[in-house]
Amino acid sequence: MLKLLKIRSNLSDTTLLAVRVLIATAIGLSFSYVLFTLIGQNEFLVRIYWVVIAIASVSASSSTNVIYTRAKYIIMFCILGTSFGSAILFLIQKDIHGDFYFLTVAILCIIGLCLNMYTAFLNYATSVFFIHIYIVMFFGLLESWSKYTFLARVLCILIGTSSIVLVTYLTRGRKFLHIVVKEMEDSYLRLKNIVENIDNTISNREIMPLIERSIKLNDLLYDAKYEFLSKENYRECKRVLLLMDELLLSLRSYRVLDLKRENYAPDLYKDMNEYTREKIKRNFKNITIRYQRLTKKG
Secondary structure (H helix, E strand, C coil): CHHHHHHHHHCCHHHHHHHHHHHHHHHHHHHHHHHHHHCCCHHHHHCCHHHHHHHHHHCCCCCHHHHHHHHHHHHHHHHHHHHHHHHHHHHHHHHCCCHHHHHHHHHHHHHHHHHHHHHCCCCHHHHHHHHHHHHHHHHHHHCCCCHHHHHHHHHHHHHHHHHHHHHHHHCCCCHHHHHHHHHHHHHHHHHHHHHHCCCCCCCHHHHHHHHHHHHHHHHHHHHCHHHCCCHHHHHHHHHHHHHHHHHHHHHHHHHHHHHCHHHCCHHHHHHHHHHHHHHHHHHHHHHHHHHHHHHHHC
């Protein structure tokens, strides 16, 4: 296992993803072949390629969190979409016959595909739901769809997603976590420098890069969610980032207040200026406490 982790750390993201898919495919196909052979379901063996499709659908990134999230959505909405589509198709097969049957199923097939394409970039989970309705109708139109096909679809999706999740878990590293730690340290030091020189004029040149870095850090934290040693460390890191965002808002307000000082009475401006500076210092003090606690835990 140590050798595996060492090799994993030296691989690029694309190579790591390809290796994961290869291993997961071998595991998934082997397991499903043995399982379907033992239970004597030849119809299941014909659909064994669905395992590979499930693995490919989940493998959108080398991020462990992305893999887990997509796997969860695919399993849940595969079952929901396939069940819903199967129920509708079975009702149609029972009550409608002849050319009108093919016309009805074809219309539902087109609707399912269009809704899948429409929701693909809006909500991934919803698109998974509609693509399974489309698949059910497609098979009902051109081939056949029975309870055995339904079970084969669900089992293959479960086996495929479980395989890639297992391989991802065993080969997970701490790449994104290392980036988060480095970026957070840099942001903390920059904020410290600004707060220590708060009496001087704060420029947008100092604030804007930190705002951009904050957005980047939140994205990286999402990818690094399962790389933390514990959930408490992850939550503590998230709290530090939230406090940093709050401090950046206060610094931005302080900057705007300084630019519009001529719009306020001298006494009012002085009070607002002192209040904002004290708030900034309190915010940074809270950040320092939590940041030091987090670094000691790490």
